[in-house]
Amino acid sequence: MKKVSLTALLHGLLLSFLGASLFSSCTSGPDVEHLTILFTGDLEGHAATRRDGSGGLARIAALKKQTLAENPRTILLDAGDAVVGTALATESRGEALVRLMNRAGYDAALLGNHEFDLGPEQVARYRELASFPYLAANVQDESGRLKADAAFQVFPLGRVRLGVIGVANPNTVHLVNPEKIRGLIFSPPELAIRQAQDALADQADVVILLTHLGLGEDSRLTRRLEGIGLILGGHSQVEIHGLRIKDGVRIMHAGDSGEYLGRVDLYYDVNKKKVVKWKGKLIRVKAGIPEDPDLKAALEKEERTLPAGLDRELCRLWWGKDREDLGPWVAGVIQERLGTDFGVINTGGVRKDLPAGPITPEDIYELMPFNDRLTRFEIKGRDLEQLLRARHLYFSAGPRLRQDQTYSVGSVDFLLKIHEFPGSRNPSFSDLILRQALIETLTLPKGDRCKI
Numbered sequence: 001m002k003k004v005s006l007t008a009l010l011h012g013l014l015l016s017f018l019g020a021s022l023f024s025s026c027t028s029g030p031d032v033e034h035l036t037i038l039f040t041g042d043l044e045g046h047a048a049t050r051r052d053g054s055g056g057l058a059r060i061a062a063l064k065k066q067t068l069a070e071n072p073r074t075i076l077l078d079a080g081d082a083v084v085g086t087a088l089a090t091e092s093r094g095e096a097l098v099r100l101m102n103r104a105g106y107d108a109a110l111l112g113n114h115e116f117d118l119g120p121e122q123v124a125r126y127r128e129l130a131s132f133p134y135l136a137a138n139v140q141d142e143s144g145r146l147k148a149d150a151a152f153q154v155f156p157l158g159r160v161r162l163g164v165i166g167v168a169n170p171n172t173v174h175l176v177n178p179e180k181i182r183g184l185i186f187s188p189p190e191l192a193i194r195q196a197q198d199a200l201a202d203q204a205d206v207v208i209l210l211t212h213l214g215l216g217e218d219s220r221l222t223r224r225l226e227g228i229g230l231i232l233g234g235h236s237q238v239e240i241h242g243l244r245i246k247d248g249v250r251i252m253h254a255g256d257s258g259e260y261l262g263r264v265d266l267y268y269d270v271n272k273k274k275v276v277k278w279k280g281k282l283i284r285v286k287a288g289i290p291e292d293p294d295l296k297a298a299l300e301k302e303e304r305t306l307p308a309g310l311d312r313e314l315c316r317l318w319w320g321k322d323r324e325d326l327g328p329w330v331a332g333v334i335q336e337r338l339g340t341d342f343g344v345i346n347t348g349g350v351r352k353d354l355p356a357g358p359i360t361p362e363d364i365y366e367l368m369p370f371n372d373r374l375t376r377f378e379i380k381g382r383d384l385e386q387l388l389r390a391r392h393l394y395f396s397a398g399p400r401l402r403q404d405q406t407y408s409v410g411s412v413d414f415l416l417k418i419h420e421f422p423g424s425r426n427p428s429f430s431d432l433i434l435r436q437a438l439i440e441t442l443t444l445p446k447g448d449r450c451k452i
Contacts, residue, residue, distance in 0.1 A: 027267040027277050033158045036067055036074040037208075037264045041234030042112070042256035043078065044085025044351075045369065047100045047299055051355065054284070055258040058291035058299060061104040063261055063283065065292065068105075073157035076105055077164065079234030080112020080212035083126065085257075085351065087310050087365035088302060093118060095129055096302040102131040103295045108153050108164055111136040112212040112234060113172040117370070119180040123147055135166025135210060138192035140185050147184060151196045154203050160268045163204030165196045167211040169235060175348075177417050189213065190224055197227055206268060206275060208232065215240075215253060222247035229275055230264060243280035252280050261285055310365070313358040314442040315450035322353045326367065327394030329452045330438065335396040337437050338376050338410035338430070343396040344387070345434075346415055350394065359450055361439050368435040372412035375429045381405045383423030393420075 027034065040060065049056040060076075067074045082101065083094025094115070101109065111134050115123055120141070127134050127149055137151035152165040169175070170186040193209065200207055208230040211218055215236040222231070230243075230250045237256040243264070244251045254262035260282040267277040321329075327350045335343030352366045379387075381401040388395060401407070413429055415421065442450055 031269055031271045032276065033160045033268045033270060034071060034073060035157050035160060035162060035206075035266050035268065036071045037077065037162075037230075037232070037262075037266070038064060038067060038074065039077040039079060039210075039232045039252075039254060039262045039264075040258060040260075041079030041081070041212075041232075041254050041262075042237050043082040043097070043258050044114075044256055045083065045089030045094075045097060045366075046086060046257040047088060047097060048086075048303070049287070050257065050259070053287035056285065056291065056299075057100050057104045057258065058293075058296040059285045059289045060258060060261055061292035061295040062290050063285070064105045067263075073160070075107040075155055075157070075162070077210055077232060078106055078109040079210055079232055079254075080110040080168070081114045081234060082109065082112070084114040084117055085366060085369050087306055087362050090365055090369050090371070091306055092302070093122060094126065096305075098126050098129040100295065100299060100302065102129070103298050104292075106132045107155065108133050108135055108166070108210070110134070110166045110210045110212050110234070111139065111148050111168050113169050113175045116172055116176050116181055116184070120147055120184060135164065136168040137165055137196045138170065138187040138189050139168045139172075140187070142183050142185065151192065152200060154200070159270050160206060161204045163196075163200040163207040165193055165200075165207065165209050167193060167209055167213060169212045169214070174418065177414055179417060189217075189221065193221075193225060193228075205273065206266065211235075215251070218251050218253075219246050222249040222251070225249075230266075230278070232262065232264070239282060241282050243278055250278055250280065254282055258285060310362045311360050313360060313446055314364075314439065315444040315448050316358050317354055317356050317450050317452065320353060320356045321452055323347070323350045325452065326350050326354065328396060330368070330434070331394050331396040333437055333441050334374060334410040334412075334434065335398070336441075337432065338374055338408075340376050340408040340410040342384070342398040342407060343410045344415075344421075345394050345411065346420065347392045347394060349412065349414075354452070359442060364435055364438050364442070368438060370414065370435075372414045372434050373430055374410060374432045374434055374437065375413045375416055375427055376408055376410045377416065377421065377424040377427040378406050379409055379421065379424050381407060383421075384409065386423075387421060 047057045133149040136148035139147045155162045167189045211233045212235045218233045239255040240253045254260045265279040330345045331343035382403045
């Protein structure tokens, strides 16, 4: 019995040694180039550290510098939706984020759906400010001109030419105020990707996608494309620890708000002309990681331009509230402010949970970063009954419905503009921003419990 165990142990050690030797031979030597790709996605305006002290672009900048020192063949990418989500992002129209991303050392970024929130003129402003290219192969104006800097970017890293194709979300037409994107064409991704691949045929040794499609669409893309080894994605705000392989294509997402930095290492054999090894992981941007002093100073300068009092205490929560609690409360605030029978808000409009403890205006900016204005409309009971069944809407309490009776409903202008309420009529728009209504509702004597 002991002899069998010893033999098994020796056999295991031999296999481990051979595996390590094989990995070493694949990933080292004069013919193998090691490339490192760092990436973020759905930063949502979070340039500063989070409430628990983690995250922040100053730490991401420090990690980029550290990785570059270890491997000069390193790039840093962003998968979109960086410019909306906090007071700094809202008050600067996203421009502060672009300036800070410059300092963090980003090499390219994707146009996510929220980059289009303020229209193509603001996209042009982001491109003007950025020291890195914005990518999107599938967004053009009516004349066929790209609205990004380029469809793709080629990075010469040592002896390897890495091609990065940017793919925007074609559903942006349903996610953004249609008035802001009139005249823009968001095409399905496959044709744009193939056209970019054709253009890259003689320009790149390795081609990857940088997408803002969401994990489901990334996974479906793998069945319809060839010659793509890696998809770095955003929009779903999910964390993929390691590389998920689907149809031979590796997929990775890095969560949201800068809590994680994605890292992919690839090893390319210049003689075999192929990648011989892929590795991927998420790096938690913990509070213990040093911050880059230059970026931290730049952030503090940007924050001094914000309105005063964003860190003041409005009230206190005895326990945290998630979005399922907050959605009906927001709808109730709309109902109360407008004096309507019902209030309604979409699930995508309630952007964060609120933690236990003091609640500040900055928290409400993160909960409701958009400058959506309160609006009211009328609707028949039969049509309202259909809306009440929708899973993507939060409603306040209200009277019992009668099919032929007309009811007043309060919401926000964005939802009316994207035709979210079939059967609605007689809309009227106010100048009151929903976020301000929420802040006013929560403003109580210091230490009082939030009425949520």
